[in-house]
Amino acid sequence: xxxxxxxxxxxxxxxxxxxEKEPTTQQLVKYAGASGDFYQIHYDKDFAIxxxxxxxxxxxxxxxxxxxxxxxxxAGEHGWLSKLSVQYRGMDVPGVKLIxxxxxxRKRVENGRHLVDCxxxxxxxxxxxxxxxxxxxxLPSRGA
Amino acid sequence: xxxxxxDEEARKQIGTVGEARTYEVERGAIRRFAEAIxxxxxxxxxxxxxxxxxxxxxxxxxxxxxxxxxxxxxxxxNMPAGFRGLDGGSDWEYFEPIRPGDRITVQSKLVDLRxxxxxxxxxxxxxxxxxxxxxxxxxxxxxxxxAIRY
Numbered sequence: 675x676x677x678x679x680x681x682x683x684x685x686x687x688x689x690x691x692x693x694e695k696e697p698t699t700q701q702l703v704k705y706a707g708a709s710g711d712f713y714q715i716h717y718d719k720d721f722a723i724x725x726x727x728x729x730x731x732x733x734x735x736x737x738x739x740x741x742x743x744x745x746x747x748x749a750g751e752h753g754w755l756s757k758l759s760v761q762y763r764g765m766d767v768p769g770v771k772l773i774x775x776x777x778x779x780r781k782r783v784e785n786g787r788h789l790v791d792c793x794x795x796x797x798x799x800x801x802x803x804x805x806x807x808x809x810x811x812x813l814p815s816r817g818a
Numbered sequence: 819x820x821x822x823x824x825d826e827e828a829r830k831q832i833g834t835v836g837e838a839r840t841y842e843v844e845r846g847a848i849r850r851f852a853e854a855i856x857x858x859x860x861x862x863x864x865x866x867x868x869x870x871x872x873x874x875x876x877x878x879x880x881x882x883x884x885x886x887x888x889x890x891x892x893x894x895x896n897m898p899a900g901f902r903g904l905d906g907g908s909d910w911e912y913f914e915p916i917r918p919g920d921r922i923t924v925q926s927k928l929v930d931l932r933x934x935x936x937x938x939x940x941x942x943x944x945x946x947x948x949x950x951x952x953x954x955x956x957x958x959x960x961x962x963x964x965a966i967r968y
Binding site for chain 1: 871883884908910
């Protein structure tokens with residue numbers, strides 16, 4: 675397991691990630707199989723084009739999974755991802771590098787839990803945030 | 819301006835629940851899901867390593883719940899013919915880990931229905947909340963997802 679981060683190690687502005695992904699059409703097929711989402715716009719190019727899309731596009735839920743990975747990597751074994759929100763604002767296509775990033779917005783202690791609120795997003799090669807969101811992670815404290 | 823689609827009658831459907839469905843979580847399904855999303859975290863992939871952690875064994879990655887579908891309540895709306903749909907996003911809350919061998923009961927509920935005027939005409943937002951409860955009756959995860967029809 676990677677080195678554990680503690681509540682005391684982060685302050686607002688602390689940068690999370692980056693986590694780079696470059697999904698292929700093969701990954702979209704694997705995700706369709708693993709998730710059970712067989713909507714054809716994610717693997718059938720003719721079907722996607724007939725639906726006025728540029729070609730097959732990523733499942734929103736796959737981008738959600740990438741952002742979840744960003745946050746479980748950040749939380750580490752002794753942390754816990756408590757909340758995760760994502761909004762699908764733009765389409766993403768396979769064969770393009772995507773970057774997941776985050777930033778700590780706020781720290782607070784509630785009911786003895788050390789909570790870290792973060793803004794998170796997935797951006798494409800042009801730097802457009804196609805999938806913004808937020809997350810709250812419980813981190814271990816050195817004092818606890 | 820009065821709503822065209824989400825009127826009083828349509829809003830009476832809020833609170834409707836879909837049929838509950840129970841899944842047995844297989845270790846192989848967790849691994850396949852982790853592989854599909856490209857997440858090498860040992861907690862989701864490696865029982866030997868996961869056993870040494872505070873979880874005492876493998877757990878499912880946060881969005882594994884997407885593989886345990888449940889029928890969504892049948893929402894009746896007077897949409898114009900040929901309307902299109904979009905997944906607007908999800909809000910998740912995590913309470914307890916999901917582990918191999920768990921029996922997870924999944925149920926969806928229509929929690930909100932609203933309308934706004936978009937560039938292409940009326941847009942309807944359908945908000946579904948799905949709960950994932952284990953065999954001990956512990957609520958593990960809730961997911962609120964927003965589907966858009968226009």
